[in-house]
Amino acid sequence: MKINNIRNFAIIAHIDHGKSTLADRIMELTNTVSQRESQAQLLDDLAVEQAHGVTVKSRTVRNYYQADNGEEYEYNFIDTPGHVDFTYEVSKSLAASDGALLLVDATKGVQAQTVANFRLAKANNLVVIPVINKIDAQAAEVERAEQEILSLDAEFANGPILKISAKTGLNIHDVLEVIHTTIPAPTGSRQAPLKALVFDSQYDSFKGIIAYVRIINGQLKANEDLLLMANQQRVNANEVGIFTPQRVAAPNLVAGDVGYIITGLKDPKALRVGDTLTNYAQPTAAALPGYEPAKSVVFAGFYPKGDNFNDLQLAVEKLALNDTSFEYHQENSDALGAGFRCGFLGIFHLQIIRERLQNEYGLDVLTTAPNVTYNVHLKNQSEPIMINNPIRFPDFAAVDYVEEPLAQATITTQADLLGSVMKLADQHRGQLVDMANQGELIVLEYRIPFAEIAYDFFNQLKSVSHGYATLMTEFAEYDLADVVKIEVHVNYAKVDALSFVVHRDDVANVTQELVHKLKYVIPRKLYPMPVQAIVEGKVIARVDVPPLRKNAAVSGDKKSISKKQALLRRQSVNQRQAAQSDIELPQEVFNAILELEK
Numbered sequence: 003m004k005i006n007n008i009r010n011f012a013i014i015a016h017i018d019h020g021k022s023t024l025a026d027r028i029m030e031l032t033n034t035v036s037q038r039e040s041q042a043q044l045l046d047d048l049a050v051e052q053a054h055g056v057t058v059k060s061r062t063v064r065n066y067y068q069a070d071n072g073e074e075y076e077y078n079f080i081d082t083p084g085h086v087d088f089t090y091e092v093s094k095s096l097a098a099s100d101g102a103l104l105l106v107d108a109t110k111g112v113q114a115q116t117v118a119n120f121r122l123a124k125a126n127n128l129v130v131i132p133v134i135n136k137i138d139a140q141a142a143e144v145e146r147a148e149q150e151i152l153s154l155d156a157e158f159a160n161g162p163i164l165k166i167s168a169k170t171g172l173n174i175h176d177v178l179e180v181i182h183t184t185i186p187a188p189t190g191s192r193q194a195p196l197k198a199l200v201f202d203s204q205y206d207s208f209k210g211i212i213a214y215v216r217i218i219n220g221q222l223k224a225n226e227d228l229l230l231m232a233n234q235q236r237v238n239a240n241e242v243g244i245f246t247p248q249r250v251a252a253p254n255l256v257a258g259d260v261g262y263i264i265t266g267l268k269d270p271k272a273l274r275v276g277d278t279l280t281n282y283a284q285p286t287a288a289a290l291p292g293y294e295p296a297k298s299v300v301f302a303g304f305y306p307k308g309d310n311f312n313d314l315q316l317a318v319e320k321l322a323l324n325d326t327s328f329e330y331h332q333e334n335s336d337a338l339g340a341g342f343r344c345g346f347l348g349i350f351h352l353q354i355i356r357e358r359l360q361n362e363y364g365l366d367v368l369t370t371a372p373n374v375t376y377n378v379h380l381k382n383q384s385e386p387i388m389i390n391n392p393i394r395f396p397d398f399a400a401v402d403y404v405e406e407p408l409a410q411a412t413i414t415t416q417a418d419l420l421g422s423v424m425k426l427a428d429q430h431r432g433q434l435v436d437m438a439n440q441g442e443l444i445v446l447e448y449r450i451p452f453a454e455i456a457y458d459f460f461n462q463l464k465s466v467s468h469g470y471a472t473l474m475t476e477f478a479e480y481d482l483a484d485v486v487k488i489e490v491h492v493n494y495a496k497v498d499a500l501s502f503v504v505h506r507d508d509v510a511n512v513t514q515e516l517v518h519k520l521k522y523v524i525p526r527k528l529y530p531m532p533v534q535a536i537v538e539g540k541v542i543a544r545v546d547v548p549p550l551r552k553n554a555a556v557s558g559d560k561k562s563i564s565k566k567q568a569l570l571r572r573q574s575v576n577q578r579q580a581a582q583s584d585i586e587l588p589q590e591v592f593n594a595i596l597e598l599e600k
């Protein structure tokens with residue numbers, strides 16, 4: 003294909019505005035896939051995606067389009083995720099594209115992710131084509147959506163604003179035409195030395211690392227020797243090819259193309275997404291600018307259930323390769339043994355990774371209660387220490403002061419829901435910074451501790467706004483926080499994995515609720531076990547997990563005094579022996595912390 007007839011573009015939108023449906027329709031109209039195949043959504047093929055009905059990973063597909071002007075075009079499109087936790091995936095896809103279709107749901111209009119993704123596309127110098135989708139829906143307000151698009155960028159008045167239904171197929175032909183008339187062909191020279199951007203990757207147990215590349219300059223054939231520029235690693239292109247959407251081998255990839263390279267690299271850490279690939283013998287002079295590494299916001303421990311630490315290690319290594327925003331390192335807990343401390347972009351991201359471990363690797367992991375990273379300033383030390391694991395939170399006597407991460411949170415809401423949304427943000431220690439109108443929507447800017455919004459805030463916001471309000475967050479700064487560590491002792495022994503950090507004001511409520519929840523989820527033993535929540539050395543709350551059998555001391559059975567005393571003696575010996583001994587920690591115990599009403 004001539005480079006002039008290639009178009010590389012992304013489809014971007016707010017969650018659920020119809021990206022995957024439009025992608026399916028494009029593949030159908032270009033005969034990339036048959037009608038029968040396209041009955042099921044083709045691109046969201048990860049089990050987690052089907053379960054939640056959302057895109058988690060970006061997908062790439064090559065289509066051939068016979069245009070009205072008689073020319074044939076190669077369309078490489080990248081379907082991207084819409085959930086706020088996966089913005090990082092979107093920015094990678096955009097770096098590999100020259101243009102973007104910005105999809106707006108006619109029943110919802112411009113929403114927070116629409117704005118954010120539009121800005122990302124502009125930052126990557128992409129040509130953006132607005133497309134209003136779902137015009138078939140009863141609740142569609144096409145004109146209003148159009149006005150909102152124009153208030154996003156007045157320049158849209160100069161170009162077409164398409165109105166389609168991805169569901170019924172209405173006006174999809176216009177979309178296919180506008181792509182080649184509006185989005186520029188890639189610029190790049192086939193003669194120059196090879197320069198390819200690795201914009202994504204995947205791990206295959208047999209084939210090793212598969213790099214997803216956009217060829218900027220030059221060309222490459224199978225079996226050529228290549229160089230990964232970041233770590234000067236030499237690799238062989240075992241196979242090169244394109245996505246149809248399945249991988250199909252091709253003789254070569256040339257400037258402008260999007261495709262894959264099977265590298266055979268077996269070490270999942272050997273390749274970094276954002277790296278530049280070049281020819282080993284004739285390298286290009288300078289690497290492409292890489293991506294900003296993603297910044298983890300939420301941390302939690304993953305521990306194997308049973309004796310499969312090695313399986314878990316391999317699985318997290320491979321997942322981290324497929325999802326570069328997921329980070330991990332090994333940690334040990336007295337209560338749980340060896341595991342991993344993992345970093346995520348948000349709680350939904352955590353949930354997705356956990357489900358992927360289950361679905362793709364058959365691993366059921368124990369997940370400890372999530373937390374954020376604290377900067378702890380010690381009394382006798384000038385430099386603060388970063389704590390992302392409550393087990394390591396220093397003793398209160400040594401702590402001078404603590405700082406916590408604040409988010410810049412942008413909440414977009416309908417005017418009539420303003421009251422409930424502001425109340426929710428207030429309950430979560432949000433400080434209102436700015437408030438502005440965007441069409442009929444109100445955009446609120448908050449400074450709000452990540453610890454307050456990292457867990458369930460998004461769901462609560464959806465619930466108070468009946469699904470309409472949207473949330474975008476980014477890291478703002480560290481700020482002083484009056485937080486304390488809660489330790490949990492079961493049967494007088496500290497259970498390190500159950501430690502967590504909360505604001506001092508919440509201590510009384512949280513500890514009471516916690517011990518009462520733990521009473522029902524800690525597996526019972528033959529003797530009663532006290533559960534204590536301890537803050538700064540003081541027991542703040544306590545309950546007893548009842549014994550499996552009746553307690554001799556409180557048993558109502560009629561027994562002689564001496565028999566009862568003998569029973570009590572035996573019971574107390576058991577109890578003393580049992581203190582310190584292992585207690586089991588099923589997942590429900592950690593969920594009890596996660597579900598606390600903070």
Ligand SMILES: Nc1nc2c(ncn2[C@@H]2O[C@H](COP(=O)(O)OP(=O)(O)OP(=O)(O)O)[C@@H](O)[C@H]2O)c(=O)[nH]1
Binds near residue numbers: 019055084167
């Ligand atoms: N009425 C109507 N519904 C549509 C149309 N396009 C998509 N939908 C529906 O909208 C919902 C979301 O569509 P998806 O294509 O999964 O949305 P998405 O943007 O890919 O979602 P994420 O991948 O999770 O970001 C589905 O229930 C679709 O059937 C349309 O043109 N009209």
